[in-house]
Amino acid sequence: MLVDWFRIKGRSLHSLAFSFHRLTGIVLMIYLILHLTYLTSLRFGKESYEYLISLTVRPETLPFDLLLLLATVFHGVNGIRLVIHELGFVYEKRNLILYLTFGIVLIVWLYAGYLMFLLIMG
Amino acid sequence: MEVEIKVRRFNGEKSYWQKYRVPVLSGMTVLDALLYIKENIDATLSFRYSCRMGVCGSCAVKINNKPRLACETQILQLKDVQIEPINNFRVIKDLITDFDDFFAKHRIVKPYLIRKNDSYEKPVEMIQTPKQLKKYYRYSLCIKCGACNSVCPVSSTRDDYLGPAIMTTVYRFMTDNRDEGKDERFKIVSSERGVWRCHFASECSEVCPKNVEPAKAVQKLRIKSIIYEIKKFFK
Ligand code: SF4
Ligand code: FES
Numbered sequence: 001m002l003v004d005w006f007r008i009k010g011r012s013l014h015s016l017a018f019s020f021h022r023l024t025g026i027v028l029m030i031y032l033i034l035h036l037t038y039l040t041s042l043r044f045g046k047e048s049y050e051y052l053i054s055l056t057v058r059p060e061t062l063p064f065d066l067l068l069l070l071a072t073v074f075h076g077v078n079g080i081r082l083v084i085h086e087l088g089f090v091y092e093k094r095n096l097i098l099y100l101t102f103g104i105v106l107i108v109w110l111y112a113g114y115l116m117f118l119l120i121m122g
Numbered sequence: 123m124e125v126e127i128k129v130r131r132f133n134g135e136k137s138y139w140q141k142y143r144v145p146v147l148s149g150m151t152v153l154d155a156l157l158y159i160k161e162n163i164d165a166t167l168s169f170r171y172s173c174r175m176g177v178c179g180s181c182a183v184k185i186n187n188k189p190r191l192a193c194e195t196q197i198l199q200l201k202d203v204q205i206e207p208i209n210n211f212r213v214i215k216d217l218i219t220d221f222d223d224f225f226a227k228h229r230i231v232k233p234y235l236i237r238k239n240d241s242y243e244k245p246v247e248m249i250q251t252p253k254q255l256k257k258y259y260r261y262s263l264c265i266k267c268g269a270c271n272s273v274c275p276v277s278s279t280r281d282d283y284l285g286p287a288i289m290t291t292v293y294r295f296m297t298d299n300r301d302e303g304k305d306e307r308f309k310i311v312s313s314e315r316g317v318w319r320c321h322f323a324s325e326c327s328e329v330c331p332k333n334v335e336p337a338k339a340v341q342k343l344r345i346k347s348i349i350y351e352i353k354k355f356f357k
Contacts, residue, residue, distance in 0.1 A: 004209065004278030010187025011273065011325055018275055018323035085322050088345045091338045094324060 013098055021078050024071035031068060062120050066113050073109045077101055125197060127155055129167065130206035132213045140164075146197050152205065153181055153192035156217075169217040176331065179267035183217050184208050189269035191331045208272035223281070224268055227288045231310055235295065236303025248300045261294035261339050263332045270326035270336045282315045286326035286336035289317065293339035296346060304350075312347040320344070 006019045041048045057065075081101045085091060125146045128139050142163055144155045153171055160167050172178040174193045181192040184206040197203060211219035264287060271277050271285040284292075292311050295301045311317050320340045327337040 001278060005275050007209075007275075007278075010184075012328040014324045014328060015273070015275070018321065018325070021321075082322050085324070086320075086341055086344060088341045091335075091341060 013102075014094070017078055017081075017098060017101070020074055021082070024075040027068070027071045028075055031071075057120065059120060062117065065116055065120070066109075069112055069116060070105075070109050073112065074105050077105050077108070125155070125203060127159070127203045127205065129156075129159075129216070130204075131167070131216045132207070134215065137213075148198060150197050151193050152183070152185055152190075152195045152197055152200075152203065155197050155203070156192060156205070168215045177265060179265035182208055182267040182269045182272070182331075184272075189267075189272050189329050191267060191269075194331060208268060210272045210274065210277045211268060219268075221268060224266075224271065224285075224287070227284050228266070228291060231284070231288055231292045231295075231307055232303060233291045233295065235298065235301050236306065237300070238302045250299065254299045257299075258294045258297040261290050261297070261334060264290055264294070264334045264336075265332055267331060269329045269331060270334075273323075273325040273329050275323050275325075276319050276321060280315075280319060283319045284311070284315055286320075286340055289320075289343055290334055290336040290339040293343045296343065308347060308350045311343055312350060317344040317347050 005022045008016050008019055038049065038052050041052055078101055081097055084097070085094060090097060123146055124143050127142045127144055129142065131138055131140050142159045144158050144163075146155065153169075153174060156167065156169050156171075160169075169181070169183070169192070171181040171193060173180070176191050176194045179191075182189055183192050184190075185192070185195055186200060186202065186204050187206075189208045192205070205217065207213045207217045207219050211221065211224070214220050266287060268287060270287050270290075274283075274286055276283050277285045289311060292307050296304055296307060317340060320337075322337065322341065324337040326340075327335050330336060
């Protein structure tokens with residue numbers, strides 16, 4: 001069942017990473033569709049694009065932007081971790097690499113979030 | 123000292139929790155407690171076991187949300203005791219799950235040495251060095267308990283996926299220098315029910331009671347499959 005992708009009770013951090021990866025993958029797919037919709041709006045003129053941007057790029061939507069940023073950073077960094085392991089490398093160090101992944105995600109997210117905050121709040 | 127044990131029961135129609143109070147002694151395992159219940163409190167409680175010593179793999183159940191061997195889990199090391207059947211297997215009754223599909227998948231991958239010219243009339247000793255043995259020894263320790271398959275998120279959504287235990291068996295034979303069945307097995311593990319389905323949740327390795335490291339076996343098998351596919355392409 002699909003809910004089993006998100007089963008984390010009694011499981012290790014590896015399962016948590018798997019669940020997050022699935023979840024962030026779904027979020028990014030929705031974002032990609034929205035992103036392409038925004039770009040397509042350019043065909044109807046600059047005004048329609050700017051109207052859509054004005055709806056989502058503003059201080060009220062900053063928390064959602066930060067969450068989207070977290071999803072992107074997590075999916076990217078964790079994806080690299082998965083490729084490394086799936087190619088058979090550093091399997092024995094998988095716990096350490098998982099902690100490192102969480103650490104890198106947190107640092108990149110906080111820094112990028114700070115830049116985004118400056119950009120949107122002026 | 124008495125311990126309260128919560129067991130997830132299933133009578134063919136509905137699933138429900140039942141509590142039992144069991145007197146426990148030091149050294150007592152979860153399997154001992156289940157046997158106590160069956161012999162003294164409720165003879166209808168059903169569970170599977172055989173060797174009672176972590177060898178047969180029959181007694182895997184979920185204890186406090188984690189799949190473990192009931193015969194190897196000390197009851198006094200647990201705070202609360204909650205026992206359920208393992209996931210990803212159809213429940214037949216109480217803690218007994220259906221392993222038919224699991225063993226059918228094992229049969230598909232031919233879990234035995236394949237030799238091209240084996241002669242029963244003139245048997246030849248198949249000598250192996252310790253180094254050659256070491257290559258697959260760990261993976262030969264699998265007791266087919268199904269714990270790894272029960273936590274695999276891919277096995278939970280795809281019935282046709284072979285799952286970690288079966289692929290560990292494949293890897294075990296693929297790395298055995300006496301085996302000559304690589305091509306036959308590659309066709310199976312490199313198909314869409316094989317290695318490509320794994321997303322490295324690696325929970326299988328976390329729960330394996332024998333430290334077989336099924337996640338490692340699957341990734342190693344993936345590399346072998348990539349090489350096999352490339353070679354096939356240029357043939
Ligand atoms: S690999 Fe480990 S968990 Fe999986 S069936 Fe074998 S012994 Fe059980
Ligand atoms: S009864 Fe055989 S492994 Fe537990």
